[in-house]
Amino acid sequence: MKCLSCRRKMAERVEETSRGPIHYDVCKTCGGMWFDAGEMDAMVLQVFDSVELSSRDKLKDVSEPLRSCPRCKGQWLDKVFFMAHTQILLDYCANCHGFWLDGGEFKRINKDLQELKELSDKGDMGPIGRFFLALVCCILHTSP
Ligand SMILES: [Zn+2]
Numbered sequence: 716m717k718c719l720s721c722r723r724k725m726a727e728r729v730e731e732t733s734r735g736p737i738h739y740d741v742c743k744t745c746g747g748m749w750f751d752a753g754e755m756d757a758m759v760l761q762v763f764d765s766v767e768l769s770s771r772d773k774l775k776d777v778s779e780p781l782r783s784c785p786r787c788k789g790q791w792l793d794k795v796f797f798m799a800h801t802q803i804l805l806d807y808c809a810n811c812h813g814f815w816l817d818g819g820e821f822k823r824i825n826k827d828l829q830e831l832k833e834l835s836d837k838g839d840m841g842p843i844g845r846f847f848l849a850l851v852c853c854i855l856h857t858s859p
């Protein structure tokens with residue numbers, strides 16, 4: 716797969732989590748990442764319900780360029796927010812349910828990690844938040 720941002724070849728990675736392995740593609744140049752829905756566990760089905768709901772009302776305000784899905788021909792990715800109170804955007808495919816995360820966006824999640832953990836502890840976080848938090852912690856822990 717080629718990176719949606721810088722067009723370089725992406726590497727496939729596997730992270731072992733408590734819910735089983737997560738497969739994803741990562742760009743070593745810019746840090747962009749692609750996650751296939753089919754490669755993840757049952758938790759993800761819950762997550763995607765939330766993604767679809769939260770995406771509809773906010774799409775119009777987004778000024779970032781549209782990207783096309785690396786898996787589905789001719790399918791544009793929807794812009795969705797990582798969580799309601801953040802400005803972190805994900806690109807989400809309504810067809811294959813995969814999603815794209817820019818390297819810069821990943822760093823912003825990283826920066827807000829402590830705040831996000833507190834939200835999660837208080838139970839203020841929906842399934843998508845908890846899923847990404849688990850994912851981010853997992854990746855940060857095992858990355859060089
Ligand atoms: Zn890249």
Ligand SMILES: [Zn+2]
Nearest residue numbers: 784787808811
């Ligand atoms: Zn797709």
